[in-house]
Amino acid sequence: MITLVPFFALAAVWAIVGALVLIALAIFCGGTRREQFISNIARYGLLIAWTSVLIASAGYLIFGGVPTEVASVMLCSLSHHSLQVQLSFDGLAAPFLVITYSLCGIAAAFSRDYLHRDRGHGRFYLLVMLFALGMSIVVLARNMATMYIGWELIGLTSALLISFFHERGATRENALRAFWAYRLSDTSLLLAALMLTMHQEGGISPNPSLDGLRGIIIPILILLAAMPKSAQVPFSAWLPRAMEGPTPSSAIFYGGLSVHAGLYLLLRSGEWITFPVWFNSTLCVIGIVSAGLGSIQASVQTDIKGSLAFASMSQVGLMFIEVGCGFYRVAVIHFIGHSVLRTYQILSANSALHEGRTRHGGQFAADSRVAALAYRVAFLTSIRDGLGPYSLVSILERVSTHLGRCEAQFTATIGRWAGRTRR
Numbered sequence: 001m002i003t004l005v006p007f008f009a010l011a012a013v014w015a016i017v018g019a020l021v022l023i024a025l026a027i028f029c030g031g032t033r034r035e036q037f038i039s040n041i042a043r044y045g046l047l048i049a050w051t052s053v054l055i056a057s058a059g060y061l062i063f064g065g066v067p068t069e070v071a072s073v074m075l076c077s078l079s080h081h082s083l084q085v086q087l088s089f090d091g092l093a094a095p096f097l098v099i100t101y102s103l104c105g106i107a108a109a110f111s112r113d114y115l116h117r118d119r120g121h122g123r124f125y126l127l128v129m130l131f132a133l134g135m136s137i138v139v140l141a142r143n144m145a146t147m148y149i150g151w152e153l154i155g156l157t158s159a160l161l162i163s164f165f166h167e168r169g170a171t172r173e174n175a176l177r178a179f180w181a182y183r184l185s186d187t188s189l190l191l192a193a194l195m196l197t198m199h200q201e202g203g204i205s206p207n208p209s210l211d212g213l214r215g216i217i218i219p220i221l222i223l224l225a226a227m228p229k230s231a232q233v234p235f236s237a238w239l240p241r242a243m244e245g246p247t248p249s250s251a252i253f254y255g256g257l258s259v260h261a262g263l264y265l266l267l268r269s270g271e272w273i274t275f276p277v278w279f280n281s282t283l284c285v286i287g288i289v290s291a292g293l294g295s296i297q298a299s300v301q302t303d304i305k306g307s308l309a310f311a312s313m314s315q316v317g318l319m320f321i322e323v324g325c326g327f328y329r330v331a332v333i334h335f336i337g338h339s340v341l342r343t344y345q346i347l348s349a350n351s352a353l354h355e356g357r358t359r360h361g362g363q364f365a366a367d368s369r370v371a372a373l374a375y376r377v378a379f380l381t382s383i384r385d386g387l388g389p390y391s392l393v394s395i396l397e398r399v400s401t402h403l404g405r406c407e408a409q410f411t412a413t414i415g416r417w418a419g420r421t422r423r
Contacts, residue, residue: 004055004056004059005056005059005060005063005068005089006056006068006069006070006071006089008052008053008055008056008059009052009053009056009068009070009087009089009093009097009140010070010071010087011048011049011052012048012049012050012052012053012056012097012101012136013049013070013087013133013136013137013140015045015046015048015049015052016045016046016049016129016132016133016136017133018045019041019042019044019045019046019129020045020126020129020130020133022041022045023038023041023042023122023125023126023129024126026038026041026122027122027123027126034122035116035117035121035122038121038122038125039108039111039112039121039125041125042108042125042128042129043105043108043109043112045129046101046104046105046108046132047105049101049132049136050098050101050102050105053094053097053098053101054098056089056094057094057097057098060089060090060091060094065090065091067088067089067090067091068088068089068090069086069087069088069142070087070088070089070140071085071086071087072084072085072086072087072142073085073086083145083197084143084145084146085145085146085149086141086142086143086146087137087140087141087142087146088140088142089140092267092268092271092332093139093140095332095335095336096135096139096264096335097136097139097140099256099257099335099336099339099340100132100135100136100139100257101132103251103252103256103257103339103340103343104128104131104132104135104252104257106343106347107128107248107249107251107252107343107347108125108128108248110248110251110347111124111125111128111246111248114246114247114248115246115248120164120165123164124161124164124246124248124249127157127160127161127164127249128157128161128248128249128252130153130156130157131153131154131157131158131161131252131253131257131258133150133153134149134150134151134152134153134154134156134157135150135154135257135258135261136150137149137150137153138150138151138154138261138264139264141268143193143196143197143272144189144192144193144196144197144269144272145193145197147189147193147265147268148186148189148190148193151185151186151189151225151229151261152186154229154258154261155179155182155183155185155186155229158178158182158242158253158258159175159176159178159179159182160175161245161246161249161253162174162175162178162241162242162244162245163175163244163245164245164246164249165244165245165246168244170244171244171245174238174241174242174244175244177237177238177241178238178241178242180238181228181229181231181235181238182228182229184224184228184235185224185225185226185227185228185229185262186225188221188222188224188225189221189222189225189265191221192218192221192222192225195214195217195218195221196218196272196273215276218273219273219275219276219279222265222266222269223279223282223283223286225262225265226261226262226263226265226266227262227286228262229258229259229261229262229265230259230260230261230262230263230313230316230320231254231259231309231312231313231316232262232286232287232290232313232316232317232320233286233289233290233293233317236290236293236294236310236313239254239259239309239310239312239313240301240305240306240309240310242254242309243305243306243309247346247347247349247350248347250305250346251342251343251346251347252343254309254312254346255308255312255339255342255343255345255346256339256340256342256343257339259312259313259316260316260319260335260338260339262316263316263319263320263323263331263335266283266320266323267323267328267331267332270323270328280323280324280325280326281324282324283320283321283323283324284320284321284324284325286317286320287317287318287319287320287321287322287324288317288321289317290313290314290316290317290320291314291315291317291318291321292314292317293314294310294311294312294313294314294315294317295310295311295314297310297313298310298311298314304349305346305349308342308345308346308349311342312338312342315334315338315342316338318334319331319334319335319338322334
């Protein structure tokens with residue numbers, strides 16, 4: 001009977017894949033009732049996935065809470081190292097998957113009327129289902145190499161949904177800002193996965209201790225992968241800009257799910273490797289700075305969605321503190337409560353604005369010099385798009401632009417030299 005747990009866990013993933021394929025076919029084939037068909041396929045696919053995960057979670061609890069392997073596929077093998085795509089279901093994956101399918105289902109139902117007769121209706125549902133698939137892979141991943149696949153899908157769908165209304169130039173610029181932060185996160189996770197795979201065959205040995213230079217580099221890479229994804233200081237400037245996308249996607253990405261991906265990485269990687277003491281201390285410091293700055297920045301925002309974005313940043317910072325202190329179950333419970341509440345708040349933000357209950361700046365109580373200084377810092381960092389006039393993401397953007405120009409000049413020089421040689 002225990003085989004029912006991996007069966008239903010895998011059935012949830014296949015339900016998402018099947019809905020994704022049907023939506024893609026509906027977009028390309030067209031039809032007069034295409035919009036209704038696409039929304040129904042997305043909702044029913046997520047409902048099937050949600051039901052399957054609930055059954056798998058119940059089976060997991062009934063059969064003693066033993067982690068079970070869902071799927072394993074060998075991609076390549078070289079010498080003593082191998083690269084495997086492995087999925088497993090356990091007590092940490094269960095709540096994250098239930099929340100993922102629940103919030104994606106709510107967003108899909110909400111978007112049926114929200115994006116009615118919009119030209120990008122089908123594209124929106126396609127990206128949402130692709131995001132659900134990415135979250136499923138991240139949550140079920142048994143090694144860091146498998147997690148990287150879902151990690152990339154989350155980043156790609158996030159950038160594409162931020163620029164969903166691409167007719168407005170600001171959406172493309174804001175999507176690019178978020179994409180740069182995600183690039184740093186993805187690259188760090190990829191390097192950590194490669195180093196961990198080289199350190200242990202297949203990357204799945206339980207809780208290995210890292211010594212020497214690997215014991216410093218791998219934890220730093222995991223930290224650099226988690227911070228931009230969860231919009232922690234100093235990689236938080238892109239989060240309010242990401243609210244340019246449709247409200248349903250903003251709710252599930254930057255209120256409920258995607259912004260917590262860094263938290264999940266920290267929780268899961270703690271089962272794969274043993275972190276040094278300085279790593280937990282660093283997490284607490286980052287969480288304290290992010291929670292404090294996010295709370296005061298939320299108070300100086302002039303729009304409700306920007307205020308909710310910084311509020312999410314503040315709450316995730318508190319979760320980083322909980323992980324750094326070793327309160328993993330508290331962090332999971334905090335994630336469940338925050339994701340549900342923030343999704344509801346962002347989905348209802350448009351109604352609040354329509355009714356005139358918008359939030360104005362200047363509500364931070366500056367009764368002392370310290371409070372006034374904090375208010376000023378939050379206001380200036382909000383205007384300057386990060387900590388100081390040059391955020392790290394902007395530096396990366398400038399360096400990449402400069403390297404692109406150098407590459408173009410080098411290519412042009414080689415072309416001219418080749419033309420003279422032919423003559």
